[in-house]
Amino acid sequence: MDTHLTDRVAIVTGGGQGIGEGIAQKLAAEGSHVVVVDQNQATAEAAASRIRALGRKALGFQVDVSSWDQVRTMLDRVVAEFGRVDILVNNAGISPKKDGRKILVHEIEPDQWDLVMAVNLKGVFHCIKAVAPIMMRQRSGRIVSISSQAAKIGFSGPAAGHYAASKAGVSALTRFAAHELAPYGILVNAVAPGTIQTPMRKLTIPELDKLAIAGIPQGRFGTIDEVANAVVFLASDLASYITGEIMDVNGGSVID
Numbered sequence: 225m226d227t228h229l230t231d232r233v234a235i236v237t238g239g240g241q242g243i244g245e246g247i248a249q250k251l252a253a254e255g256s257h258v259v260v261v262d263q264n265q266a267t268a269e270a271a272a273s274r275i276r277a278l279g280r281k282a283l284g285f286q287v288d289v290s291s292w293d294q295v296r297t298m299l300d301r302v303v304a305e306f307g308r309v310d311i312l313v314n315n316a317g318i319s320p321k322k323d324g325r326k327i328l329v330h331e332i333e334p335d336q337w338d339l340v341m342a343v344n345l346k347g348v349f350h351c352i353k354a355v356a357p358i359m360m361r362q363r364s365g366r367i368v369s370i371s372s373q374a375a376k377i378g379f380s381g382p383a384a385g386h387y388a389a390s391k392a393g394v395s396a397l398t399r400f401a402a403h404e405l406a407p408y409g410i411l412v413n414a415v416a417p418g419t420i421q422t423p424m425r426k427l428t429i430p431e432l433d434k435l436a437i438a439g440i441p442q443g444r445f446g447t448i449d450e451v452a453n454a455v456v457f458l459a460s461d462l463a464s465y466i467t468g469e470i471m472d473v474n475g476g477s478v479i480d
């Protein structure tokens with residue numbers, strides 16, 4: 225079946241590396257033009273130039289999603305360049321660790337808590353707030369945010385409590401935005417990955433990886449492609465009657 229993503233305009237936050245870069249590339253492979261947003265200018269530019277090599281339009285923007293001013297300015301420039309926004313993927317996120325191990329809740333410093341919430345949760349809010357009026361005018365749009373299995377269980381490898389709380393917030397915000405925006409033809413969903421092999425993940429230590437794999441019924445970590453496939457599906461016409469869904473992509477590690 226056709227995803228009907230040809231000439232759609234997509235924004236992918238945290239698109240410079242890891243899962244975000246995989247999503248950006250897959251959307252481009254399906255025909256979309258992609259705005260790669262990342263706090264790292266070099267990786268954002270490099271990812272955008274790989275997309276241009278596929279024959280699509282692509283821009284790289286250095287944006288810290290925790291800054292409302294930077295997000296709003298970026299959206300103004302995207303609308304000036306493309307005239308519309310069809311897809312927003314909220315992927316930028318951080319997962320602080322201590323020497324590759326999890327930080328316990330009582331060890332989290334208040335300013336570390338604030339930083340994780342500012343990037344992982346407020347950043348998603350900023351992007352939805354900025355893009356919603358544009359999509360409401362268009363009477364169409366897709367928003368897909370990256371939550372995590374950590375949002376719904378009491379332990380998730382090296383992920384810490386502030387990270388889990390921020391991702392639970394992403395799932396809750398997804399449901400509320402889905403309910404409010406459906407009448408405007410805007411569908412809002414999330415993907416909740418289990419453990420995926422990415423640069424974020426490589427900071428952990430091998431013996432903990434073995435233990436983690438033992439807890440995954442499919443017996444392996446997920447790939448960037450497997451998360452990107454779910455995001456592209458939710459952004460596409462194949463998911464035209466799905467909203468407020470938090471889709472697990474976790475090899476069976478959490479089944480509920």
Ligand SMILES: NC(=O)c1ccc[n+]([C@@H]2O[C@H](COP(=O)([O-])OP(=O)(O)OC[C@H]3O[C@@H](n4cnc5c(N)ncnc54)[C@H](O)[C@@H]3O)[C@@H](O)[C@H]2O)c1
Nearest residue numbers: 238241242243263288289316317372417419420422423424
């Ligand atoms: N890797 C996993 O196992 C896993 C599991 C569940 C959920 N996730 C989520 O998937 C998303 C991507 O994770 P990843 O593993 O690819 O991480 P990653 O660290 O490899 O990539 C994250 C990207 O986000 C960017 N970024 C970080 N803070 C930013 C900010 N303030 N503004 C803009 N960009 C920022 C980084 O520069 C980087 O390019 C994150 O939201 C993460 O929480 C990852």
